[in-house]
Amino acid sequence: QVQLQESGPGLVNPSGTLSLTCTVSGDSFSSTGWWSWVRQPPGKGLEWIGEISHGGRTNYKPSLKGRITVLVDVSKNQVHLKLTSVTSADTAVYYCATNANGGFDPWGQGTLVTVSS
């Protein structure tokens, strides 16, 4: 059973860079298809922002291209998210999730990132 855990700073300065890590445990990292990042602003809906394959192929939400980078470190069973030039609109709970069987499952517990000075 795959388990995911997000980690990273809970507070980021405006115009700074948001950096999060998703650590995968409990199963073979290489057996899973793609790893996605999904965010949810407080009181709002889910927003898919990007994904990466085990081999490093990426897809991003078009409106975030240029600001978002997703990386995979197979040696550490980790997936990384970097989002630059953040504003208050990037304040959200950030989830990582796998998409190996036609749906996002499982999900991490999520981590709240607040953009504020």
Added chain:
Amino acid sequence: QSALTQPPSASGSPGQSVTISCTGASNDVGGFNSVSWYQQHPGKVPKLIIYEDNKRPSGVPDRFSGSKSGNTASLTVSGLQADDEADYYCSTSTGSFYVFGTGTKVSVL
């Protein structure tokens, strides 16, 4: 890259059924990409309840069913129970990125 359109709210009495629509376009819901559905209770992690349009993961009751026709997918919750009160989201791929629905709050009266 607009979100898929869902009704903001839906409701039903215990034991009744409620159906939630998820409307997209020919390049997402209406294409060859499958639709998945998620249940999210307040303050909780989203849970996959339907994948590949109409399949249920292990452990999801058969009271939850999914379908798709043209550019619209639907989720039906039969035999409503108090614990079904939650937010529900659909999702699909455009082939190059994913999109979620706007979300529907289901209330059990």
